[in-house]
Structure formats: C-alpha cells, structure tokens
Amino acid sequence: MSESVLTSARYGKDLVRVFRVVRDGEFHQVVEYNVTVLVEGDIETSYTVADNSVVVATDSIKNITYYLAKTSPHILSPERFALHVGTHILSKYAHLHRAIVTLEKLRWSRIALSANGDPHPHSFVRDGNDRQTVEVEVDASAGKDKLTAKVTSGITDLLVLKSGGSAFYGYVQDEYTTLPEVDDRILSTSVDLTYTFAPLSLSSPTDAKKLDFTVPEGFAHGSVWDAVDVAARARDATLDIFALDASASVQATLFKMGQRVIAENAGVDSVTYKLPNKHYIPINMQYIGVDNITPANAEVFVPVSAPSGLISATISRK
Known part of the structure; x- marks a missing residue:
C-alpha cells in the first residue's frame, strides 16, 4: 500500500439535537439546535495504524455539546454558542487543532394572546419552517493562545x-x-x-473546566x-x-x-x-x-x- 498516503482527516458527531429552556421566573426563553461538531488534528494514526489513543470518542463530543448547552452563558446566540463549543474542545485536547461546528436553529416564537396581543411568558409556536444556520471554524494551528475563527x-x-x-x-x-x-x-x-463575518481572534479559556469563554471587545x-x-x-x-x-x-x-x-x-x-x-x-x-x-x-x-x-x-x- 506504499502508493497511498492519508492527506486529510476529520471526524465528529452529527445531528446532536439540543433544546434549552432559560428560565427567569415565569418568563422563559427557548432555543432548539441541530448541532454537528467535527475535529481535525494529530489523528492520522487512528486511520493508518489503528491507534485509537488519539481519538476523542464522538460520544464524548456529543456530551460536551450537552454540557455546554447547560452551562454556557452564550446558549441563546447560535454563533456564540458554536464558538464556545469549538474553543472548549481545542482548549481541552492538546492534539486537536481545528474544530468545525455547524448548527441549525429552529424557529420558536412566543405566542401572542388573542385577547390583548400580549406575548405569553412561556408558550411558543413554530411560526415557520425556515432555519437559521451557523458554521464556525475555530483554528489553533498557530497555538492554543492564538485562536482564530471564521463565522458564517x-x-x-x-x-x-x-x-x-x-x-x-x-x-x-x-x-x-x-x-x-x-x-x-x-x-x-x-x-x-x-x-x-470578519475573522475573529479569540482567547482560550484558562479555568480548569474550560468554561471561561469571553467575548472580545471593540x-x-x-x-x-x-x-x-x-x-x-x-x-x-x-x-x-x-x-x-x-x-x-x-x-x-x-x-x-x-x-x-x-x-x-x-x-x-x-x-x-x-x-x-x-x-x-x-x-x-x-x-x-x-x-x-x-x-x-x-x-x-x-x-x-x-x-x-x-x-x-x-x-x-x-
């Protein structure tokens, strides 16, 4: 098989379905996402010599997505949430150098009551089949302290x-x-x-749980x-x-x-x-x-x- 060589590789978890309720007393906000997370890095040996020691299981990637859906303060923004997922993964695993996070946001709108037109605090309606889409590529090729990101x-x-x-x-x-x-x-x-969007420069989280994802200023x-x-x-x-x-x-x-x-x-x-x-x-x-x-x-x-x-x-x- 000397005629062939692995030239690119990525893997991850597809169609992670997430629904989150953010409660502020009786007033709720909801988001529903379909999330795909793919990673690249020093993973060639899992393909070429069956070395699974470099593989972060796709089940773990799914669980990270759920964990951040619970803990991230950015959950209501699909762009920020996708950036948080990608930054978290690259900060946690030294051998991974790129994370590609794509998601769809389904439409849920607050029900306006017929009696007075007031929006109900915790009742929603699917008011269209169009979906918001986000694709985020977080890149650590220049170092974990010099993350860059492309957002579409x-x-x-x-x-x-x-x-x-x-x-x-x-x-x-x-x-x-x-x-x-x-x-x-x-x-x-x-x-x-x-x-x-214009390219971004990001900082890696410094806390142990990799949750301290901050928004750049300016x-x-x-x-x-x-x-x-x-x-x-x-x-x-x-x-x-x-x-x-x-x-x-x-x-x-x-x-x-x-x-x-x-x-x-x-x-x-x-x-x-x-x-x-x-x-x-x-x-x-x-x-x-x-x-x-x-x-x-x-x-x-x-x-x-x-x-x-x-x-x-x-x-x-x-």
Whole structure:
C-alpha cells in the first residue's frame, strides 16, 4: 500500500439535537439546535495504524455539546454558542487543532394572546419552517493562545412568493428558446442565504473546566457579537426587497438584497444567496374558450417542482 498516503482527516458527531429552556421566573426563553461538531488534528494514526489513543470518542463530543448547552452563558446566540463549543474542545485536547461546528436553529416564537396581543411568558409556536444556520471554524494551528475563527451564518428554506410585480424579458432569443417573455408573473423561491463575518481572534479559556469563554471587545456594529440583530436585519432585508422590488429578474432582485445586508451590517464581509425558481405555470384553457394564459387573466396555475432555475451570487464589501 506504499502508493497511498492519508492527506486529510476529520471526524465528529452529527445531528446532536439540543433544546434549552432559560428560565427567569415565569418568563422563559427557548432555543432548539441541530448541532454537528467535527475535529481535525494529530489523528492520522487512528486511520493508518489503528491507534485509537488519539481519538476523542464522538460520544464524548456529543456530551460536551450537552454540557455546554447547560452551562454556557452564550446558549441563546447560535454563533456564540458554536464558538464556545469549538474553543472548549481545542482548549481541552492538546492534539486537536481545528474544530468545525455547524448548527441549525429552529424557529420558536412566543405566542401572542388573542385577547390583548400580549406575548405569553412561556408558550411558543413554530411560526415557520425556515432555519437559521451557523458554521464556525475555530483554528489553533498557530497555538492554543492564538485562536482564530471564521463565522458564517444565514437562513435556509425561507419560502416566499409574490403573485405580481415580477417580469422577465429581454433575454437571449435563439433556436433553443421556448420560454415566452412576460411583464408580470408569479415569483417564488426558497431563500438560501449565508453571510460571512470578519475573522475573529479569540482567547482560550484558562479555568480548569474550560468554561471561561469571553467575548472580545471593540467589534463593529453588525459583528458576530451582534449576531442576533444581524440575523433579524438580514431576514427583514430579504423579505422587504423581495416584496417591494419591481423585479426585472431574480438576478437583479438578489443583488439588491445582498447590497442591503452589506449596508446594514458593518461586520459582514460578504453575502451569498442561492435562489431556486419555484415555477407556477398557468393552465392553458383555450380548448374551452377560457383565457388563463395572458398575465392579466392568468389565475389558475400548476406548481412545478422540477426542473427549476437556480440563481446564485456573492456580494462582497469593497
């Protein structure tokens, strides 16, 4: 087997499901995460010579995630919690040099009571299927006292639709073109958004239990430490532009979304959108003398899941 060599390796625990209740008397806050933790480091011999002495069991990684879900003061922020998990693991195990923590945050919102609109202190509703996403890479390659981190957050599966205010015409016309030009159409997509923060420098915990994870000072508005507000602003920007833009194309609307996210969040370096077209095709009823084809009269559509257009772009800060 001398022809082969191990060139990269990582392992960890996938789909660690965590639900946490933070109680302040009768007033509760809740978060639900799906967490994946992967590690890299001096682990080659576990692959090449079956040396398990370098393996931190994936069960231990799962238990660390649960332990920090209980003890971390940063549990309500997915970015901060992911950073705490990654920093804790690298600080505890000298032979591990990189931790990649990804998570999804499911939507739970406080129930507003119908009698007066007041939010209930400890009752919640799943008010959407979109999820907040976070990917954190904590790197100790330069030493345990010189940790760096990359943080990318976003939104996935945010399904949106507008029944007007979208056109598509002026594109290339040749022998392969069958799509008719339209000045008004249904526009629908499932938003997949990621935004990358400026790189971070972190300090390793110095306490025995590796819980003393501190937030660096002096970060700009829109930084990872302002991440709860960034997530809300990015979601609002996406929905506002989608609704209000007189869309000439998905591409043009996408660019305006990214511009606004960059403008409103000084700590965000780049924004990437992936927007698949969710097609709604008007039913041709001309065989019975009914016009359901022209945009002004099209009212009955068939949803078509595949094939679909897929439009993607990254907008970066200058």
